Amino acid sequence: MTDPERLLSVAPSPAFWVAVVAYAAATAALLFVLAGHARLRPLALILVGIAFVAHGTDIGWRGTQHVHPAQSVREALGFLSFIVTGGYLLASTRYRLTLGGAAVMPVSLVLLVVARLTPAGAAPEGMSVLGRIHISLATLGVGVFALASALSMIYLLEERALKRKRFDALAFKDKGAPLESLDRLSHRLTWIGFPIFTSALVLGAIWVSRLGVSIDRPEYPLAMVTWTCYAALLVARQAYGWRGRRTARLTLVGFGGALLVLLIYLVRRMAG
């Protein structure tokens, strides 16, 4: 067994710095594309690709140092931004999501930097296999929700610009993705993320009850609120045919709750 304190203080690999530079450059390139320099789009996507590969390499390198994405919330955050970047790259092969990229890349960069450069805090107690599965699934679920929320955010911006007949708005720069596609893709992602997030919640509840920790922490009811939001969203879509603006707003509310849960975890970990 390795010393948990040492594991948490493993320094970032050179690939981490490459990823940081590539994320920053990709953000700048995507902003330039939005400003009308359409020729930079391939370069921006290449930079996102480099960031993704470097990020993956850093995660792999940490694996060789026995630090895994499910080891702690801090590590999970780094993995979350990796999933979000990968999802964006995948979606970019089909749609022009320049605005989405310009929003997602800085978020990925901040998440990665927070995950690697914040103080590790004390070693987590009672980290079992169950705990690791819980963290992995929660990260994956929130990652998928993050992508759905990014699409919903773009939907709301584009819809607002179209309703107000402002075709020169930022949301429509670089052609923008069709509203119907954004709505459909966000819905699909919610369908994928929901069972993952549900499993994470159930396993987390079992894990916490085994640890015998108090359940009056604010993140637990908050997690339930998030879950309820997404459940309501899916029911409203399927049963009542909700779509468009209202489902996009509900997606964002749900994701806000998930982010808050993560934030509370992180602050608690940093505080030790």
Place this chain on the structure above:
Amino acid sequence: MSELFVVGISWRTAPVAVREKLAFRDEEVAGTLREITATLPVAEALLVSTCNRVEVYGVTKTGLDATGPVRGFLATQRGVTPADVAEALYDHRGSAAVRHVFSVASALDSLVLGEAQILGQLKAAYGVAAAAGTSGPLLGRCLERAFGVAKRVRSETAIARGAANVSTVAVDLARRVFGDLSGKHVLVVGAGKMSTLAARHLYASGAHEIVVTNRSPEKAEALAAEIDGIARPWAELERLLVEADVVISSTGAREPILTRALFKRVTKARRWRQLLVIDIAVPRDAEPAIGDFDGVYVFDIDDLEKVVAANLAERAKAAEHATRIVVHEAGQFEHWMRTQGVVPTIRALRERFARVAEGELQKTLDQLARRDYTPAQQREAVQRLVQLVVNKLLHRPTRALREAPPDEAGLRAEILCQLFDLSPVGPDASDAGEPDASDDARDPQAALDRELAEPAPAERKAVT
């Protein structure tokens, strides 16, 4: 020397009433081209005749002017007095002609800036000229390059971006809402001409079907037949609105037809599916308030025209960049044309040098084959061969230099220095005796030295 020229008339110089007089029908073009090349001093020719321009692109026969005769031909061939169209016709020659062809292909000279239609028309005209045998290497190269420049302009500038008319704006908006239009239902309310055009564009862009409804069933049937649509009774309007994805409305009604009360029921029945309403009617058919419903997007004629104006303004901005590309490319093409002028000279020079070298080489090889030479003699024979070749090659230029009239001698010497990268020093003081021609073969180096030192015939006369 042959040069490119353009003679024509376009929307810039003449109204349609004049342009139509000079226009050619498709089936007349090939015959006209043959007539131009057969009867005028034109070696290559292409004729483009569209609603916005009638132009002849051509290459003159060496040393002749073709623009005047082509101007006269265009007028008389169409039965118009040349004086009547003299002001409307324009002509360009050389580099100006190249720039014009590149500008036309890049749609910089089009009535609607950036409209791609002209490129297709030019390609078709080039095809007709090629089939008629009137397009040659220079015109062909110019047109091929023009197509390349047009492609570059379209990809590197925003000259063709954004819809430039109301019906394509409708398609653009539909794409922004739905992306792929396949499977989408289009409902045409009323039977206005603009709505017909927009519906046609949507159908051409992949829309599933077009349903037409009108207060007058006969008009609905007639319009449906015209655009391959389906006519439905006016009484079904509410149900048709529930099924549609895009509604194009252009009735002559005095009061709005697409009301808030109607859309309250329709949007609920549609379960908030996206609905694009294009209202081209004046007075408007759609109450603006229906745009407040979730998923409903309403655009009236003013909105569409604002989009067109904004897009055209963007295109005008892009035209500056596009013009720079055209000027640069035309410059490169001119450079290519200039180099083409010296190609025959280069070819002749190479052939002459090769002939001299091969002749002397053959003589030396024959000599070596006839006798048993020692290695030293073989070496001497090769040396002699090289010197002989050099002598023969330099003989004419040297004579030309020496025998040049005094006012040309300096220029010839300068050109030779440039061609052979020479840096001459002061005159050689060595004094050579009278040459013996029979010695040349024995000692080629001495012959060359003598030739260089010997005065020109005119000088010799003066000395004696």
